[in-house]
Amino acid sequence: MAIMTIRDAILQTLHAEMERDPDILLLGEDVVGGNGTAGGPEAIGGIWGTSGGLYAKFGPDRVIDTPISESAIVGAAAGAALAGKRPVAELMFADFVGVSLDQIWNQIAKFRYMFGGKTRCPAVIRLVYGAGMNTAAQHSQSVYAMLTAMPGLKVVLPATPADAKGLLTEALRGDDPVMFFEHKTLYGVKGEVPDGDHRQRFGEARMVREGGDATIVTCGRMVNFSEKAADKLAADGIGCDVIDLRTTSPLDEEAILDSVEATGRLVVVDESPPRCSLAADICALVATKAFSSLKAPPELVTGPHSPIPFARELERAWVPSPQKIEAAVRRVLAAG
């Protein structure tokens, strides 16, 4: 076990996997970092710090700077994957996935299906997402619900360094397209990471905290916030199951339903607007499959139905906070 940040866990996993498999290549905006500057390649380093040293080790054929065109990045990745490579495409901001959406949902997600299972498209698209860094409405969004809604894609959101390594390794060893979401505020989060080969199966949620009174289902940055809320509630003797989904497609329905059957109270925390959100989806799952277990109406803790504001104070008010999560748990308990 080594203690490291999510940023380093991702970087080290890329190093290790690219060494292991010569078919893996990385492409994205400024992943080499410094191309075109006086200092030359790698003078500056990619803006998220998740590609340092890759260019020096693997060269220009495997670490490729692209134009600022998500359509080109994802399209190239789709073609490379069809041709037998294992591309990792980095989208510096998940918000711009829209530009490449046809490549993703009509092509990458459907190749295997449209060709009768005779082809595979093992592309890993890394999408940097999330609010909390004062990056305004076009650089702060959490678009995982939209991609979760598309059959044919696996959608992954690590919240810990160990899961960043385990899930990225799993993505790079599998034969299916994976949407790998990295929250920009979580890059610096430190934690233990297993040494050696560490794979985390998709569709297997993590029980972060255990308690018998309410179930908090969440993912990404909100896991950390939910833990804070659960710790606060624990001081009052209220025990929460905190479930980190880890992957939203496939979704670990059993973990959610089993927990709600035990607690009867559900709070879903989702860093996105409420309409057609992951929170709404999980709420519908529980309403249809565990209705009789519910002792109180579920609570959804999401942002409002609005763009994410730039102003720091408004952004903070927009993002679900530990205080809002705590209040929601108290409401589901107050319902009797």
Add this chain to the structure above:
Amino acid sequence: MARLKAFTMPKWGIEMSEGTIAEWMVAENQPFAKGTVLTLIETDKITNEVEAEADGRFVRLIAEAGQTYPVGALLAVLSDGGEADPAEIDALVAGFKPVDASFAPDGDETPAAAPPAAPEPVAAAPAAPAIPDGIAISPVARDKAVAAGLDVAGLSGSGRGGRITAQDVDRAISPPAAPTLVGVLPPSPPSPVFATPMARRVAAIHAVALETIAGSGPRGRVRKADVLAAVPAPAPAPVPVAAPAAPAPGEVEVVAMSSMRRTIARRLTEAKQQIPHFYVRRRVRADRLLALRAAVQGQRPSVNDYLVKACALALMEVPQVNIQVHGQEIHRFADADVAVAVATEKGLVTPIVRAADRLSVAEISAAMAGLAQRARAGKLKPEEFTGGSFSLSNLGGFGVEQFDAIINPPQGAILAVGTARPEPIDDDGAIRIVPVLHLSLSCDHRAIDGADGGRFLAALAGLIENPGLL
């Protein structure tokens, strides 16, 4: 009077959280022109120059070269060119609040407001005033309030636009009790088995080895219900048998049979010698039954209670098996009086659940609990264990897979049930591993034919496999 301004650590790019002053390029109180390089700042990525945005001078340098400061920190005080009063500078420094004091990525924010307390329940008013039309209340809530004589004027509505809902009225009539808190639970042990978190927790509570359980979830995932199905059924409880004093090595201890033991011995010898037994066996999938049982909230009937009910209903369907044999006569019964074998310290007794076909599983469970307790205490009344039209013997609690039982005369048949064991079954052409019960029916061929026994087991299997019918 000079106009003063704070000079702060700039933020270059969203990843930058702090910077180091490499060097001040101008001295304190040295006037400079717009465009002059004021300082060099290093970040973890680059070293960059900060140029003057306008003419001016530093009236005080605060940050020291070589030191690292967070984004937004006060580095120096600028003036628009003139000299400044030291008191004025001190006031600016003292009152300085970092504008750009970085975000709070760990969510440590001051709470906007305390979480709202639960609404105070409003006591029901004794009189039943008519509800004026002007009050926003749903039709169902109105009916409920009128029926309960509740004054809704003081209620705050939780519905659309503040409308009073039926739930609000319910809550006002009987305020919800504060929930009994379970509290924080210890973390479940990690397990390499593909199981849900709750399944791991339940397995730890019941000390069930997850490795031995076949998962019924997607891709063989072990679910909570699978673990609960593998937990040994509590009834018939394995009675702690008083261990007989061990004889010394090489010696045989001779113990006289108790009168109860003698009766058991005589009756069963007669039964086995005089009754032409034949056996009909059948495997039946029990996953749905176990899942149904696992879903029960509160007091959970035992698997055996469900089997009593299933036998009773199957006996109604195949009355040829619901009989007693007396010499040349066959006695048929309108109800299924199911005798259940219960192990006690002194030996086997078979208390009877009367008219089990007309009881619900919960009623059977309650009846069995009382009967079993009295049987173990040796306080059964004669009418509680004599008669009966059918017997059930379940050794599943001991892990027995399958066995054949001896008929309990004058009854015509007895069913022997083993443990629910994960086994492969043919599920519409697919192989699935689910808990399977082995049933063995012993019949008295003087009164019951093979076809009757087969029909009975078919009916019983249909009920166990579709436990919603129970």
